[in-house]
């Protein structure tokens with residue numbers, strides 16, 4: 001079988017580097033091109049990148065020459081994976097798509113457009129079928145916090161709840177390489193992340209939305225969100241309260257343990273065996289135990305008609321690089337990759 005050839009935009013950023021590492025030994029996806037900003041075009045990847053992964057830069061990539069984002073540089077790949085900053089992503093990605101190039105993107109512009117699927121694979125992989133008749137495939141990943149916090153709602157969203165209240169504690173890496181100066185976050189908590197409190201409920205309403213041919217109709221979501229930046233390198237945490245009557249906590253736990261919607265597909269190297277891992281000890285899960293594609297839940301309780309849970313996930317793998325690769329693997333398994 002010939003491999004799926006991909007190029008990577010934003011390859012020198014924190015998400016891009018994670019993607020380089022994930023794709024290093026991938027059995028059927030091959031990273032054949034890397035791109036960064038104009039200032040680094042033509043340089044070798046190893047000379048331009050400030051590598052922060054705790055492994056060596058893959059040998060095949062270290063001497064690869066960085067190319068531009070122009071469609072002419074990506075004509076010969078099957079998919080472009082984009083880890084571009086939001087400020088520049090829309091123009092670059094739409095130029096690629098109009099030139100007939102498939103794109104899977106981490107950047108926020110156009111996430112809410114009804115004819116572009118916004119995919120958190122275990123929750124709504126079926127939305128990908130809206131691309132069946134499209135010659136060029138353009139797919140968005142949700143915001144990293146949305147990806148993590150939407151997972152445990154897979155069941156609850158269909159219940160008669162009153163309102164979901166979420167407070168997040170988000171890692172510094174969520175802001176990218178140049179996001180936050182050390183002096184601003186060291187020994188500090190910043191009580192606001194620009195744009196995040198609107199994005200999370202909006203994106204959740206689309207992820208749990210209904211497909212009508214080639215469009216998504218958003219679901220009505222009742223949710224209030226507060227987002228905080230905390231001095232943690234990787235992993236986003238959240239405390240969620242949901243008020244609802246007659247909630248069956250034991251049944252929820254059973255459903256979480258049975259939740260394996262992607263197990264019907266073969267060859268998904270990025271799909272975790274158990275997408276949601278439940279912790280019973282009061283002091284679990286903790287940041288140093290959590291890395292990868294699983295979402296972790298702890299502090300589960302239901303008292304006075306209020307469900308409470310603590311949610312923790314890896315913003316760089318689950319929230320970005322990992323689901324980009326999982327989405328491409330799924331599209332391959334669903335025969336949507338050509």
Ligand SMILES: NC(=O)c1ccc[n+]([C@@H]2O[C@H](COP(=O)([O-])OP(=O)(O)OC[C@H]3O[C@@H](n4cnc5c(N)ncnc54)[C@H](OP(=O)(O)O)[C@@H]3O)[C@@H](O)[C@H]2O)c1
Nearest residue numbers: 010012013014015036037083086106107144174176177320
């Ligand atoms: N960090 C997270 O946890 C996370 C999670 C989910 C989604 N996202 C989204 O993923 C995207 C990438 O985030 P990040 O955290 O990896 O950002 P980052 O660390 O700031 O990296 C940005 C990358 O884009 C390149 N770039 C910058 N300006 C460019 C331009 N005008 N043209 C072409 N390339 C350009 C940079 O190349 P140079 O090295 O040459 O400057 C670098 O490779 C963003 O849209 C972000 O919102 C991030």
